[in-house]
Amino acid sequence: MANVISDETIEYVGILAKLELSSEEKEAAKKDMGEMLDYIDKLNELDTSSVEPMSHVFPVHNVFREDEVTNGDGHEDALKNAPERKEDTFVVPKTIV
Amino acid sequence: MSLLGLTAVEAGKKIKASEVSVEEAVKEALTAIEKKEEKVNSFVTVDREGALKRAKEVQKGIEEGRYQGPLAGVPVAIKDNMCTEGLLTTCSSKILGNFIPTFSSEAVRNLERAGAVILGKTNMDEFAMGSTTETSFFGATKNPWNTEHVPGGSSGGSCAAVAAEECFYALGSDTGGSIRQPSSFCGVTGLKPTYGTVSRYGLIAYGSSLDQIGPVAKDVTDCAVILETIASHDKKDSTSVKREDYDFTSALKDDVKGLKIGIPRDYFGEGLDGDVKEAVLNAAKELEKKGAVLEEFDLSLVEYAIPAYYVIACAEASSNLARFDGVKYGYRTGEYDGLHSMYKKSRSEGFGAEVKRRIMLGSFVLSSGYYDAYYLKALRTKALIKQAFDKAFETYDVILGPAAPTTAPKLGESLSDPIKMYLGDIYTISVNLAGLPGISVPCGLDKKGLPIGVQLIGNCFEEKKIIRAAYAYEQTREFLHCTLAD
Numbered sequence: 001m002a003n004v005i006s007d008e009t010i011e012y013v014g015i016l017a018k019l020e021l022s023s024e025e026k027e028a029a030k031k032d033m034g035e036m037l038d039y040i041d042k043l044n045e046l047d048t049s050s051v052e053p054m055s056h057v058f059p060v061h062n063v064f065r066e067d068e069v070t071n072g073d074g075h076e077d078a079l080k081n082a083p084e085r086k087e088d089t090f091v092v093p094k095t096i097v
Numbered sequence: 098m099s100l101l102g103l104t105a106v107e108a109g110k111k112i113k114a115s116e117v118s119v120e121e122a123v124k125e126a127l128t129a130i131e132k133k134e135e136k137v138n139s140f141v142t143v144d145r146e147g148a149l150k151r152a153k154e155v156q157k158g159i160e161e162g163r164y165q166g167p168l169a170g171v172p173v174a175i176k177d178n179m180c181t182e183g184l185l186t187t188c189s190s191k192i193l194g195n196f197i198p199t200f201s202s203e204a205v206r207n208l209e210r211a212g213a214v215i216l217g218k219t220n221m222d223e224f225a226m227g228s229t230t231e232t233s234f235f236g237a238t239k240n241p242w243n244t245e246h247v248p249g250g251s252s253g254g255s256c257a258a259v260a261a262e263e264c265f266y267a268l269g270s271d272t273g274g275s276i277r278q279p280s281s282f283c284g285v286t287g288l289k290p291t292y293g294t295v296s297r298y299g300l301i302a303y304g305s306s307l308d309q310i311g312p313v314a315k316d317v318t319d320c321a322v323i324l325e326t327i328a329s330h331d332k333k334d335s336t337s338v339k340r341e342d343y344d345f346t347s348a349l350k351d352d353v354k355g356l357k358i359g360i361p362r363d364y365f366g367e368g369l370d371g372d373v374k375e376a377v378l379n380a381a382k383e384l385e386k387k388g389a390v391l392e393e394f395d396l397s398l399v400e401y402a403i404p405a406y407y408v409i410a411c412a413e414a415s416s417n418l419a420r421f422d423g424v425k426y427g428y429r430t431g432e433y434d435g436l437h438s439m440y441k442k443s444r445s446e447g448f449g450a451e452v453k454r455r456i457m458l459g460s461f462v463l464s465s466g467y468y469d470a471y472y473l474k475a476l477r478t479k480a481l482i483k484q485a486f487d488k489a490f491e492t493y494d495v496i497l498g499p500a501a502p503t504t505a506p507k508l509g510e511s512l513s514d515p516i517k518m519y520l521g522d523i524y525t526i527s528v529n530l531a532g533l534p535g536i537s538v539p540c541g542l543d544k545k546g547l548p549i550g551v552q553l554i555g556n557c558f559e560e561k562k563i564i565r566a567a568y569a570y571e572q573t574r575e576f577l578h579c580t581l582a583d
Binding site: 058 | 293405
């Protein structure tokens, strides 16, 4: 395997991805990611130095509209699926100590 | 033949002519579901009460002339990644196991405006990440042709439900082949429209630059009619395209005289099953007999599509799935120590293995130091793939090839080797990268009796050409009902 993923990398990616992996999952992730990156490295066979990255297939630019209110009060809908709510707010664990 | 053996358009005609009531159609479908679900598991949720209630409303609407379209009163199944107001929408994930949307996706609304009755929500690979419908939190869907085999994925539930005749038609979504590959495996017809044709509003995002909703049905006519119904320019989706025309049914003509069909040699090389190759080339010959002009050519870059796709799709997934944090909706872990612990534990317990694998890869390729080498490299490759298709469409009207290299594998064979599973998407994935329309049409069975699909690919906004070719081909063969369809 050309790409060896270190414990530090998996730890770091876990922080970015907001995932808490068990030690077994971490080992599996190291192997999976290494293999995937080996496979993805195939792209390096292509000379893309003169090619612009294409994020959209059509020339779509920012789509603007007038800032007009078209919907009504949706706060009850927005809160309907909250795992925990208090009156008109989402409840989260204490963030400021 | 039971009512469910009819196509959606045929059923719609019977309803319109008052030969069958909407309620009868819905009840027959619900009975079929009850009888077959134990074997197939196409559905995550069956909305019995809702469908029966809606049937009465739609019946009244038809009688009063409010619903006049060809799909009025015809029962449909919706892939479980499209929001349906008041009806559980899980994406086949534990993390959305209790999510009841307060609004419906635009594609579903378009169907409802045409008088559709929703039977329920179909099973899928979790968050549409997979090719077998085995990564669903709610258990795998089985292939109705042989329940030891997978239905394909990720729209496996939609395709199995249509094949097993539990519904008249279904909606699926296609990010890397998720409509066309399971359609091929289940012997049904599935169409992925040009990117931007069907609004993604209310479609729970996987890879936003690739995702498209499309029809899964018994035949090409149904696909054209359904697409005509769900396609719209929608201001709520900023990537929705305002097309010049939304008429797809006028292309249902048995006429391919002079149509130039390109057959990419790179789609018929190593890894392609012999039976699949033969059936697909036979389909091409049928079109040739009708006056189409066949020519082999080299598309090039085919082997680069999968690695480019996984970088782009996983990058977008890692960003899109950041919203699942146990705060606004969905699963929240029971025990935690502070906010970050709550986020991490909710996500780690809520997502399955394949979803975590893709979020990890996506986070990595977007991270500082790797963004240029992986993410931008993949976007540059995408540009080259698009150029290769542009060049091909200068010469050809339609590109013809297999939808998948094999027929449906056995359950449990695919997940152990992700890269091997990803290779199964080799003929479908580049179509998403280039934003093109593609359709899979049944073209025979292999020696094991499993269905094979031929894929027709068109240039952007040229659905009509692939619909015409698919329709003309369809006239040369009989529809095959699977054993579970009865």
